[in-house]
């Protein structure tokens with residue numbers, strides 16, 4: 123144990139002897155404990171919530187999508203050929219696990235009397251993953267419950283799907299119509315289900331809605347990085363023809379809000395740590411002023427100013443580390459318990475889960491510790507500086523009067 | 524050795540300027556002991572602080588153990604104090620958070636000496652002033668005379684080339700005083716230590732090679 127430790131540890135013990143210093147050092151440790159615990163807990167709650175949100179998002183948004191409307195057709199190509207072209211390019215890309223073409227359009231659904239305007243989604247291989255039941259490929263319609271209720275539809279009913287653009291025939295314009303059975307009714311798990319689409323196989327959809335918006339949804343290999351593959355595809359695709367969007371770009375606004383929320387909560391709760399750091403500065407200043415004469419003696423015996431400063435830096439660390447460590451551990455433990463036993467519940471009809479989930483992330487805990495160290499170190503540096511500026515004779519005189 | 528010439532020092536007390544030292548000259552050869560006597564408030568402690576590189580004179584030159592104190596940087600002076608000087612402060616200035624033994628060891632800890640040999644050395648010193656059994660006591664548990672003897676052991680533990688002692692026997696009965704003076708004699712013989720003692724005790728002054736009286740801001744043979 124070197125000189126600096128020797129002195130700092132003894133001064134640390136002496137903080138219990140003086141009532142004022144004891145109060146301040148308790149305030150420091152307690153404040154840091156509460157602050158770090160609150161930070162870890164708040165971040166865990168946010169991470170738990172945001173994690174759910176992102177999982178939900180990942181189910182609804184493909185890792186990568188290529189939108190091209192009708193534009194993919196190079197001269198002389200049909201829209202279908204243009205789409206196949208892009209799909210082949212995408213499928214041949216490293217890290218792409220699957221490609222599916224989708225077509226979005228607006229149309230009508232009609233039974234005997236009442237046509238209803240609906241969103242239509244044509245799928246090439248399988249309905250997208252946010253359709254809760256994964257049916258084996260059907261050749262008929264998959265209808266959202268909202269539409270089924272309004273039209274009084276049940277599985278097995280036959281309905282007509284009508285395109286808003288009539289087909290031109292030698293005998294004049296005739297509406298494009300397909301008559302299809304309702305194969306399945308689904309309830310989407312999306313919070314906003316007002317415009318859940320009616321799904322039908324792509325061939326049917328293309329025949330009806332030749333001018334709908336086409337899109338390729340790409341699924342990626344588990345390790346693949348959407349941004350990298352997105353960049354790669356962008357280099358190979360004429361931007362006038364198609365637009366490559368990663369799920370991050372597609373959800374830019376939401377992701378920004380999530381980050382902002384996290385930043386604001388973190389800053390607000392970090393104020394507790396800031397206040398505790400002020401208490402640390404006060405505690406260090408009080409220890410120093412009560413030890414002025416002794417620090418003067420140490421200086422007189424040849425302890426260099428820098429080492430005396432280090433004594434008080436270390437004292438600051440000793441006063442902080444217990445509280446911060448305990449708080450961090452308590453916060454993480456509490457978060458784990460709250461998550462494990464689903465202690466805090468929310469009304470189940472508001473969101474996908476009926477409890478507040480907590481997720482303790484290693485990086486979050488590290489950030490909390492880093493911020494705590496930063497604040498306390500700043501306080502300790504300011505407090506300790508005075509130790510190095512003491513004039514030994516003046517300091518020793520102060521003890522006698 | 525110590526060589527001081529033309530040292531002046533004044534304190535500013537609010538609007539009043541107190542000229543404490545008005546041209547002090549002093550030479551103490553290596554291995555010699557000088558006693559400084561003088562009335563209270565005459566500036567004896569002030570002079571000792573200047574000799575010990577704890578305070579700077581307003582004018583004059585101070586050489587101690589080959590080092591020009593007025594020309595050295597503060598960081599260099601800290602090392603010099605630790606290596607070459609032993610201090611006995613007028614008011615003991617023991618560290619209350621440390622035991623008697625730890626107080627005696629402290630200059631060695633600052634110097635980075637290994638603790639085991641250091642504590643053996645410190646214990647031997649405490650034994651020589653009759654305080655071996657008080658090694659574990661804290662300063663508050665000790666009498667004034669005991670504290671003073673511990674302060675002297677602390678000044679001697681690194682066997683300094685120069686010892687500056689402000690009334691080292693002030694609180695001591697004759698037997699303890701004798702022990703302390705014996706200790707100083709031993710150090711002088713072993714290390715050829717140069718000493719400056721401030722004392723009010725004529726018996727102590729008589730045993731020193733030179734006696735100087737500080738009065739009116741300058742030194743004169745006493």
Ligand SMILES: Nc1ncnc2c1ncn2[C@@H]1O[C@H](COP(=O)(O)OP(=O)(O)OP(=O)(O)O)[C@@H](O)[C@H]1O
Nearest residue numbers: 534535536543562563564565566567568569570613
């Ligand atoms: N920091 C200071 N500020 C103002 N005046 C001071 C200061 N230090 C010492 N003095 C004054 O300088 C004078 C000399 O003080 P010093 O302590 O050197 O006296 P001394 O000879 O050691 O006295 P004593 O025998 O009582 O210890 C005193 O009048 C004291 O009041």
Ligand SMILES: [Mg+2]
Nearest residue numbers: 567568613689
């Ligand atoms: Mg004095």
